[in-house]
Amino acid sequence: MEFSLKDYLRKKEKIINDKLNSIMTRLSNNSLMRETMTYSLMAGGKRLRPILCLAGAEIVKSDYKKAVTTACAIEMIHTYSLIHDDLPAMDNDELRRGMPTLHIKYKKYRGEAIAILAGDGLLTLAFEIMLSDAAKAKNPLPLIKAANLIADAAGYNNIIAGQTEDILSEGKKRTLSKIEKIDSLKTGALINASVLSGAIIGGADLKRQKSLEIYAKNIGFAFQITDDILNVVGDQKTMGKAVGTDKTNLKNTFPDIMGLDKSKKYAENLIKNALKALDKFDDKLAEPLKAVALYVIERNK
Amino acid sequence: MEFSLKDYLRKKEKIINDKLNSIMTRLSNNSLMRETMTYSLMAGGKRLRPILCLAGAEIVKSDYKKAVTTACAIEMIHTYSLIHDDLPAMDNDELRRGMPTLHIKYKKYRGEAIAILAGDGLLTLAFEIMLSDAAKAKNPLPLIKAANLIADAAGYNNIIAGQTEDILSEGKKRTLSKIEKIDSLKTGALINASVLSGAIIGGADLKRQKSLEIYAKNIGFAFQITDDILNVVGDQKTMGKAVGTDKTNLKNTFPDIMGLDKSKKYAENLIKNALKALDKFDDKLAEPLKAVALYVIERNK
16 A cells, blocks of 8 residues: 555654643643633644654654653643743744744733733743653663653754754845755754654664664755745745744744745755654655655745 | 751752853853843842752752753743833833843843843743753753743743733732732742742652642742842832832732731741741751741841
8 A cells, every 4th residue: 555645644744643642731820821822832833743643653663642742741841842932032933833933822811921921831831740750660671762852852952952043143144055054953953852752752763863863954954945936935924823923023934035937946855854864764764754745845835 | 967048059059050051051052142031031030949958958958050041941931021011011120139120121122022032032042941951851841840840830830820910910909818928929830849849859648749739829928028128118129120110000919908017927928838847857958948948038138
């Protein structure tokens, strides 16, 4: 039977959404905070990162179930970073995934404070569920190593560094290498940690981890370039967020500097590298990650 | 030889500060973020929470060294929560520990954004160092359980819940039980997790954990009441932050409702309960925690 990416993504998305729902539903008291955290977490993201985590476990012949909690933690971290990035003090965005951003939605309850707290809450919850998962596991070490990798991707060395550089260089002319650096910190590192954490939980040896890292770095960068292309050519309704904002915010991007066609070619080339990195894996097992790589540049949102 | 709390606090404070310094110095690149995170982290806090963590390990006859990384993580989490609480969107404080708050200090670099990111960075770094510590340990389970407890105290159920209630009830009349609840969430939970995480890392059995929990809950609450008393009677210079702010911000506190004398009595009673909970421990080993309990209500800052 031929592999269907659509079915794969749908199944895995459901697994992630069910687990996220069950985690959020179990939270008690503090109902406004649960509501706000759930609002952003369940706003219909693509779940790319958690799906990559599950696929990272599967490509090394492991059961994806072992990685589900970690995958959900990654989505929480991704969501927290979006909530904080959208704040008035940061990028000041009012629309995300087709819905008002959190600080706009909860304006009447001191939206900015609520959004800061909801982000803090999701970041902390991400580590809480990973730690609680590890505390109950027979073999906690791979789960701890995965969580450690995710903390590094989310923290000082990566997402925080990327967002800091992004903010400090706003309105300034950026070179391609500067853009590449910021993208790699802000987006690439967590995509890399998504694939690798799944693989580590799945028991990947160092050689396989290395190959998956090459795969992840290439799709992560291609993902960001495609995002920037969609910010130029995309349709606001399909995208679920304002388009053309990079131009308004004076953020140079790849399409700005290289033009659209060359940027597309560049992203396609990155995907070729990503696919090549999967050559040594079992063909059947590598199907999901290969298909996801192609999806990254073919998507329209 | 008689036990000297002053010496004990000084020694343990140095251990914490040395370790924090070594962690922050090892961070590379992203120098503005390192500078801002370090600014708040090394602003001269009392280090009460990390010292409680080390003392929690010592009271169960363990070497405090096992708990040093966890203790530093607790101080990072405490510092992150102060940075975010001080933000204009939250309590809008300009002075903390005698110095400008982070968003004020870094005004020229988009201070609010920088302060949000530095807080996020410290929260994430706290988990990163605990996870990396656990990944290297021979017996990671106690470290994971301790980190899990700290995540719970920092997150949705406690600090986040407390700060949310605090913000939403600002300007409204609060009952004593409401104040007690907010204090317990915002302050008590992390103080409790400080003592208990140290004890768990030190190998405390459940009965001892229970006693230490009673100790911690009582000193945590007494600590907050004393803070509120100092907010009324304290000297801005000694306190290192603005005093009288609770009145300005229309926050009812224990001294507001009960009066100063009754509040002091109340706090003294809590400390009696805390001391009683240590009865079953070895006298010598319990000296630090007993002395800290008394210090909590006798301090002038």
